[in-house]
Amino acid sequence: MKITVLGSGFAGRTLAGGLADLGHDVTIGTRDVQVTLDRTDPDRMGNLAYAVWARDFPDISLAPFADAASDADLFVNATAGAGSIAALAEAGKANLAGKVLLDVSNPLEFSQGFPPNLFVNDTDSLGEQIQRAFPDTHVVKALNTMVGDVMTTPKSVAEGDHSVFISGDDPAAKRVITELLTSFGWIDIIDLGGIQTARATEMMVKIRLLVMTSLGTPIFNFKIAR
Numbered sequence: 001m002k003i004t005v006l007g008s009g010f011a012g013r014t015l016a017g018g019l020a021d022l023g024h025d026v027t028i029g030t031r032d033v034q035v036t037l038d039r040t041d042p043d044r045m046g047n048l049a050y051a052v053w054a055r056d057f058p059d060i061s062l063a064p065f066a067d068a069a070s071d072a073d074l075f076v077n078a079t080a081g082a083g084s085i086a087a088l089a090e091a092g093k094a095n096l097a098g099k100v101l102l103d104v105s106n107p108l109e110f111s112q113g114f115p116p117n118l119f120v121n122d123t124d125s126l127g128e129q130i131q132r133a134f135p136d137t138h139v140v141k142a143l144n145t146m147v148g149d150v151m152t153t154p155k156s157v158a159e160g161d162h163s164v165f166i167s168g169d170d171p172a173a174k175r176v177i178t179e180l181l182t183s184f185g186w187i188d189i190i191d192l193g194g195i196q197t198a199r200a201t202e203m204m205v206k207i208r209l210l211v212m213t214s215l216g217t218p219i220f221n222f223k224i225a226r
């Protein structure tokens with residue numbers, strides 16, 4: 001499949017790399033290619049600069065959001081929550097129309113430092129805001145409840161015996177994302193219902209960041225034990 005991952009940060013790259021490893025034709029979207037390639041310092045989480053990371057993935061191309069989006073079969077939104085609507089707008093409503101969008105973003109805002117607050121919660125969610133802004137796109141929220149590494153390699157934690165949630169209004173789009181998650185090795189995929197249920201999974205970032213601080217590692221996940 002031709003997949004455009006909007007977002008050149010850790011989550012976007014990890015998903016792009018995982019998708020490329022599965023044989024997909026992947027393009028990463030960014031605001032400004034040269035600015036992204038010129039960065040040399042690790043980001044605030046200590047992740048490698050884009051150009052250093054990209055040496056291991058010569059088949060993944062980098063393009064401005066609009067160009068990256070021009071002929072993709074499927075989209076991933078891995079942009080900073082506060083910039084997601086703007087990034088998707090740059091990608092172009094027409095390019096996104098009729099397509100499935102896997103949305104891994106969280107509505108984080110860092111004005112009070114770490115841990116971040118959510119700029120939308122309880123009565124609305126970023127997933128819903130994106131769905132309202134792009135009504136012809138089939139938004140499926142998933143994978144936003146874990147760190148990037150775990151998204152694409154669930155078997156790296158407890159041999160994959162843990163859970164991932166999906167939220168979305170379109171059953172066919174959820175089937176596409178379920179298939180994609182299965183190809184990453186996900187087994188316990190829990191369909192929570194419509195995109196409105198993203199309110200709950202986006203709020204899970206609060207507990208995830210506290211657990212990360214307590215354990216001293218981001219490599220863990222939630223398991224829904226029955």
Ligand SMILES: NC(=O)c1ccc[n+]([C@@H]2O[C@H](COP(=O)([O-])OP(=O)(O)OC[C@H]3O[C@@H](n4cnc5c(N)ncnc54)[C@H](OP(=O)(O)O)[C@@H]3O)[C@@H](O)[C@H]2O)c1
Nearest residue numbers: 007008009010011030031078079080081083105106147148
């Ligand atoms: N990191 C994780 O493990 C993880 C886990 C779960 C969920 N998430 C979610 O995934 C998303 C990406 O996270 P991340 O850690 O990879 O990096 P991030 O720093 O949250 O996002 C980086 C991406 O957002 C774009 N961006 C930032 N501000 C923008 C704006 N105002 N307008 C348009 N685009 C903007 C950047 O564009 P440029 O390419 O131009 O720099 C870059 O592509 C976030 O919503 C995050 O909450 C991340």
